[in-house]
C-alpha cells in the first residue's frame with residue numbers, strides 16, 4: 030500500500046520536475062512532494078505506525094525516493110540558474126570600447142549668480158563679505174536692532190521660534206550687529222544669506238528666501254552716500270541705468286528710514302501685473318543706521334554715522350529674469366534651473 034504510494038509519488042513528481050517551466054513552478058512541485066507538509070512527509074508519518082518487520086524494506090524505498098527527487102530537483106534548479114545567468118550576461122553585455130554617454134554640465138542658481146555679482150561689486154568698493162549663523166539669539170535678531178518686544182515683527186506668526194528660546198533669523202540684519210562688534214568702525218560690510226519667516230507659501234511668499242544686507246559706518250556718512258551706493262548697486266545688477274525713488278519708510282533699525290523703489294523693469298513704468306499697475310516696484314528698505322543700533326554694536330553715534338540696506342536677493346533674481354512664481358526658486362526642478 031505505502032510502496033505503491035511511494036512509487037506513484039516518485040513517478041508523478043519526476044514528471045512535474047521535468048516539465049517545470051520556471052523556477053517558481055519547480056519550487057511549487059518540490060513543496061508539494063518534499064515540503065514539511067508534503068506527500069512524502071505524510072507517508073513517513075504512516076510509516077512510523079507500521080510494525081518493525083515491515084519498516085526495513087519500506088525504509089529503503091522511502092530513502093531512495095527521497096534521494097531521487099532531491100537530486101532531480103537540484104539538477105533542474107541548477108539548470109534554471111544557468112539559464113538565468115546566461116540571459117543576464119546577454120542582456121547586460123557592454124561594449125567598453127564605446128564612448129561614454131555625455132555628462133550634462135550643471136548651472137549656477139539665479140540667486141547664486143546675482144549674489145556673486147553683488148559680492149564682486151561691493152568687494153571692489155572696499156566692502157567685506159560677512160557670514161552669520163542662521164540660528165540666532167533674540168538679542169541679535171531683535172533687541173540689538175532696536176526692535177522692541179512690542180514690534181509686530183516679533184509676532185509669533187512671523188518668526189520660527191526654537192524650543193531653546195533661539196530663533197531662525199528673520200533677516201540678515203543680525204550680521205550687522207556681529208560685524209560692528211567684531212570689526213568696529215570704520216566699517217564696510219555686506220552679508221548675504223538665507224532667512225526664514227513663518228509664512229504660508231504661495232506664488233509670492235516663501236518661508237525661506239535670500240537677502241543681502243549692507244552696512245557702511247564712517248565719519249559723516251549721509252543720505253547722499255546711501256543714494257550713490259544704491260544706484261551703483263542697481264546698475265551693477267541690471268546692467269543699465271534704473272530710475273529709483275526714495276519714499277520715507279519706518280523701520281526700527283534706521284532713522285531716517287526709506288523705502289527704495291525702482292521703476293518697473295518689466296513694463297518700463299507704464300503699469301503691469303508685476304508692479305500691480307503702479308509702474309514702481311518696492312525693492313529694499315534702507316536708511317541711516319539708528320543711533321541705538323550703533324550703540325548696541327559698541328559704536329559711539331556722536332562720532333560715527335552709517336547707512337544700511339536690506340536687499341531681497343530672491344526678489345531681485347525674480348525681477349531680473351522675469352520669474353513670476355517664487356516657489357520655482359527652491360523647487361529644484363531641473364527644467365527650470367537649466368535655463369540659467
Ligand SMILES: [Zn+2]
Pocket residue numbers: 293294295296297298299300301302303304305306308309
Ligand atoms: Zn510693471
